[in-house]
Amino acid sequence: MKKTVDKNLLAMRHTCEHILTQAMLKLFPKIKMAMGPAIDNGFYFDFDPQGEKISEADFAKIEAEMEKIIRKDLPLVKKELSINEARKLFADNPYKQEWLDEIEKKGEKATVYYTGDEFVDLCSGPHVSNTGNVGPFKLLSIAGAYWRGNEKNKMLTRIYGTCFSSKQELDEYLWKIQEAKKRDHRVIGKKLGLYLLTPDVGAGLLLWTPNGAIIRRKIEELIINEQTKRGYQHVYTPHIGRKQLWQTSGHWDLYRDKMYSPMKIDDEDYLVKPMNCPFHMMIYQSQPRSYKDLPIRLAEIATVYRYEKAGELSGMLRVRHITQDDAHIFCQPKQAIDEFIGVFDLIVYLLKIFKIENYYLRLGLRSPKEKYLGNDNIWKKAEGEIIKAIKKRGLEYIKSEGDAAFYGPKLDVIIKDSLQREWQCGTIQLDFMLPERFNLEYINEKGEKERPVLIHRAPLGSLERWVAILIEHFAGSFPLWLSPTQIMIVPVSDRFLAYANNILKILQDENLRASIDQSSETVSKKIRKATLQKIPYLVIIGNKEVESYQKDKNYQISVRTREGKDLDLIDLYQFIKSLKEQIGKFL
RNA sequence: GCCGAAGUAGCUCAAUGGUAGAGCAUUCCCUUCGUAAGGGAGAGGUUAUGGGUUCAAAUCCCAUCUUCGGCUCCA
Numbered sequence: 001m002k003k004t005v006d007k008n009l010l011a012m013r014h015t016c017e018h019i020l021t022q023a024m025l026k027l028f029p030k031i032k033m034a035m036g037p038a039i040d041n042g043f044y045f046d047f048d049p050q051g052e053k054i055s056e057a058d059f060a061k062i063e064a065e066m067e068k069i070i071r072k073d074l075p076l077v078k079k080e081l082s083i084n085e086a087r088k089l090f091a092d093n094p095y096k097q098e099w100l101d102e103i104e105k106k107g108e109k110a111t112v113y114y115t116g117d118e119f120v121d122l123c124s125g126p127h128v129s130n131t132g133n134v135g136p137f138k139l140l141s142i143a144g145a146y147w148r149g150n151e152k153n154k155m156l157t158r159i160y161g162t163c164f165s166s167k168q169e170l171d172e173y174l175w176k177i178q179e180a181k182k183r184d185h186r187v188i189g190k191k192l193g194l195y196l197l198t199p200d201v202g203a204g205l206l207l208w209t210p211n212g213a214i215i216r217r218k219i220e221e222l223i224i225n226e227q228t229k230r231g232y233q234h235v236y237t238p239h240i241g242r243k244q245l246w247q248t249s250g251h252w253d254l255y256r257d258k259m260y261s262p263m264k265i266d267d268e269d270y271l272v273k274p275m276n277c278p279f280h281m282m283i284y285q286s287q288p289r290s291y292k293d294l295p296i297r298l299a300e301i302a303t304v305y306r307y308e309k310a311g312e313l314s315g316m317l318r319v320r321h322i323t324q325d326d327a328h329i330f331c332q333p334k335q336a337i338d339e340f341i342g343v344f345d346l347i348v349y350l351l352k353i354f355k356i357e358n359y360y361l362r363l364g365l366r367s368p369k370e371k372y373l374g375n376d377n378i379w380k381k382a383e384g385e386i387i388k389a390i391k392k393r394g395l396e397y398i399k400s401e402g403d404a405a406f407y408g409p410k411l412d413v414i415i416k417d418s419l420q421r422e423w424q425c426g427t428i429q430l431d432f433m434l435p436e437r438f439n440l441e442y443i444n445e446k447g448e449k450e451r452p453v454l455i456h457r458a459p460l461g462s463l464e465r466w467v468a469i470l471i472e473h474f475a476g477s478f479p480l481w482l483s484p485t486q487i488m489i490v491p492v493s494d495r496f497l498a499y500a501n502n503i504l505k506i507l508q509d510e511n512l513r514a515s516i517d518q519s520s521e522t523v524s525k526k527i528r529k530a531t532l533q534k535i536p537y538l539v540i541i542g543n544k545e546v547e548s549y550q551k552d553k554n555y556q557i558s559v560r561t562r563e564g565k566d567l568d569l570i571d572l573y574q575f576i577k578s579l580k581e582q583i584g585k586f587l
Numbered sequence: 588g589c590c591g592a593a594g595u596a597g598c599u600c601a602a603u604g605g606u607a608g609a610g611c612a613u614u615c616c617c618u619u620c621g622u623a624a625g626g627g628a629g630a631g632g633u634u635a636u637g638g639g640u641u642c643a644a645a646u647c648c649c650a651u652c653u654u655c656g657g658c659u660c661c662a
Contacts, residue, residue: 044657055591143657144590151659155590158657186655190598199635199653258661304662309588310653312660322662412662424662461662493619520619528623542621560622 008128009165013038015076015127016066016134016163020045022119023065024159028052033121034095034147034156041173041420042162046145048095049157059139062159066137073132074116078125086110086122095147096122136170137163183418185471186315192476192484192533194467195316204313204320206464211484214513215470216323216463218482220301222353222586223325223460230346232297232327237279239303243269245278248437258306272305277456280328281438284452289442291332294452295339299327301463315468317423322462329455330440333378336430336453337385343428344389347413347459350426356415356473359425360396363387364403364410373407374432378453382430383409407433413461418472425461425469430454476534477562480579481586487514487579488530492523492542500541503555503572510576511587514539531562537579538562544569 017036024031024045030052036045081089083104089112090096099122103110113123115131128134139161147153164170181187189195194212201207208216224234243262246252251259255274262269273279280298289296303323312318331339351359365383366372372379386409390397397411404410408430415425431454434440441449460466470478480486487507491500500516507514517526523540530538540558548556548569555572580587 049590141656142591145658146589149659151589155658157590160657197654203653306661309660311588311590311658314655318661324662419656427662458662463662465662490622491619492621495619520617522618522620522625523622524620525624526622531623538622540621544621558621564623566622 007126010038011126011128012134012165013043013163014123014125015131016137016161017043017045018076018113018115018119018121018123018127019066019069019131019134020062020139020159020161021047021121022069022115023062025119027058027062027065028054032093032095035099042140042160044145044158044160046147046156046158048147048154054142054157054159056139056142063137063139069115069118070131070134072116073130074118075130076127077114078127079112079114081110081112083110086112089120090122098148135163135165136167137161138170138174180418180420183472183475184315185317185417185468188471188476189316189468192471194471194484197315202320203310204308204318206316206319206321212467214484215467215478215482218586219460219463219466220325223301223350224299225585226346226349227297227299227327230297230342231295232299234299234301235280235283237276237283237300237302238273239305240270240272241279243271245282246271246274249278249281249434250437251275258308260305260307273302274306275304276300276302276324276326277328277434278438281434281440284328284330284440285438289330289452291442291444291450294442295329295331295335297327297329299325302326316464316471317417317468319464322464324458324462325460326456326458329457330435330442330452331455332442332444332450333453336378336455337382339455340382340386340428340430341389343455343457343459344386344411347426347428348393348395350459351413354470354473355479356469359413359415360398361390362403362412362414362424363390363397363399364405364412365399365401366404366409367402372404373436378432379409386411405429405431407431415469417469423465423469425465426459427457427461429456431456477536478534480536481583483534483536484513485515485533485535486512487537487539488526488533488535489514489516489539489541490523490526490530491516491518492540494520496541496543496546499546499549503539503541503557506555506572507576510580512576512579527560531564534562536562539575 014037017038021033021036024047025033030050032048032050034046034048036043083100086100087097090100100110110122111124112120113125113127114120139159141160143158143160144155145158147156162170162173164173189212192211193209194215196207196209197205227234243252246259251274259274260272262271280300283298284296301323303321305321308318308320313320329339363386366379410427410429412424413426414422416422435451435454440452442452444450489500489504491497497516497518504514504516517530519526527538538560540560545556545558548554556569557572557575558569559567559575
């Protein structure tokens with residue numbers, strides 16, 4: 001959930017950014033400063049390098065220059081200027097002139113902050129009183145960023161840094177970044193053998209390796225079972241279809257930059273699907289529908305293909321084919337709200353199962369400026385009811401005006417990854433457009449034709465992204481039901497292999513995912529290996545276990561958890577029972 | 588796509604213009620071990636790909652591919 005950062009900390013970071021700018025101008029006088037705010041974890045500074053080559057190798061030099069400014073303990077002094085005075089002050093800086101245009105438009109005065117008499121920047125503050133009050137800082141990274149966040153504008157250079165009140169806090173933060181990198185799904189995914197990305201296949205094209213495939217399959221089973229209980233019907237549809245389908249849906253006109261080029265089959269253009277909607281429309285349309293049949297909920301765990309820009313690809317979090325836990329709900333207009341809430345409840349239910357608590361909801365609403373389909377009443381009612389539902393469950397959300405789809409309001413689940421980057425996962429979208437375009441109908445109580453309302457929804461979003469989020473969330477230590485290998489059997493020596501195989505057979509017959517470490521290694525080594533693989537349970541088989549079996553024909557085993565906890569000699573069937581209780585409905 | 592950085596054995600990394608190397612993993616041998624690394628030997632590389640500079644290139648230059656950090660965009 002959103003945290004508010006302490007005001008003093010923000011002021012200090014903002015001042016630190018001014019110090020960075022001042023140092024940069026001293027070292028690289030040619031650059032033109034653009035802007036730089038304090039942010040949640042630090043600050044950044046954007047500038048136009050004007051041909052100057054600056055890289056992380058320069059950080060030490062820049063930091064040393066910043067230290068000098070801090071040591072001088074210069075006062076920060078706020079001054080109000082008229083627009084004209086400010087224009088003169090920043091006469092050679094086009095970026096500041098553009099800011100001043102904005103300020104002028106709003107009819108406000110320009111405020112500037114002087115750092116002693118050495119530096120001045122257009123800025124509304126706040127700042128700390130003196131540069132000497134700025135705590136320990138560190139420059140972190142350098143990157144490109146578009147001027148004012150618009151990709152049509154010039155690409156500027158951005159330097160990220162951070163600053164804290166004490167050395168201890170700074171070190172803790174830097175340590176946290178290092179720790180977070182160990183949780184990265186790309187690091188853990190490689191160690192645990194969950195997926196493969198290789199240039200031989202192509203950028204953004206992901207191969208699910210056996211361990212990853214188990215996790216995905218268990219999630220698919222969960223979703224299908226849960227949806228079946230909630231009245232969904234599951235379908236399968238092809239990966240390609242005639243182009244005209246997406247012309248009808250409007251995607252060919254509005255979404256083409258995300259779609260792959262058409263292919264010719266028997267002289268006809270076909271597309272690889274970027275979404276499943278048209279296929280589900282066809283199924284709905286294939287027979288007359290009565291109001292008594294509605295809602296009809298057509299679901300499919302389906303892979304769709306979308307062109308993502310090369311620089312946007314990122315492990316499993318952003319790929320070029322995504323497997324959505326997709327469904328389309330066709331309902332009467334008066335059922336739309338209940339259906340929306342039903343989906344919302346499903347999402348909350350699933351998030352709880354995965355123990356994901358660190359998320360927020362983004363409600364995409366209309367903005368007054370843009371055009372939308374559908375009538376005003378259903379929009380207003382939908383928005384109101386959605387908000388009520390969220391509040392009823394005590395969840396935080398942010399309203400985002402203008403983030404609605406043009407065919408209806410939507411609710412997205414936003415989750416942060418280990419590196420604090422935000423990713424859109426689940427989504428619910430109300431749609432008044434596609435039923436129109438595909439001419440969908442049902443017969444109402446009076447025998448008249450009526451238009452159904454459509455809800456598009458994917459509670460997890462995509463399985464690729466979802467598994468990435470889970471890997472980082474659990475740091476690879478998946479709950480028992482998701483663990484690729486649930487039990488590793490460790491024979492104390494080769495002599496116990498036969499007995500270990502008996503145990504293996506029993507566990508496998510009980511649908512548990514177990515295997516035996518057959519290597520001629522020491523017990524310690526085998527335990528270490530399995531623990532690093534995050535296997536939840538280790539079953540140790542040695543003389544003790546075999547002897548107890550020979551005595552009374554009861555299988556006894558020693559169990560160790562991946563957390564390092566030893567359990568005493570226990571009965572095998574009791575162990576199986578407790579595992580099955582843990583796994584419960586996920587078996 | 589844009590700005591910047593990088594690509595060496597399956598993995599993590601070394602080698603700054605002069606014979607490509609280590610640890611882990613893998614294979615074989617010895618060991619047969621009781622709760623986080625037993626010992627030894629072997630195998631493994633056209634240094635991402637293609638071109639160029641040079642007596643000589645992993646190393647310098649160019650192009651392409653891929654990856655990483657951002658920006659933009661998104662499930």
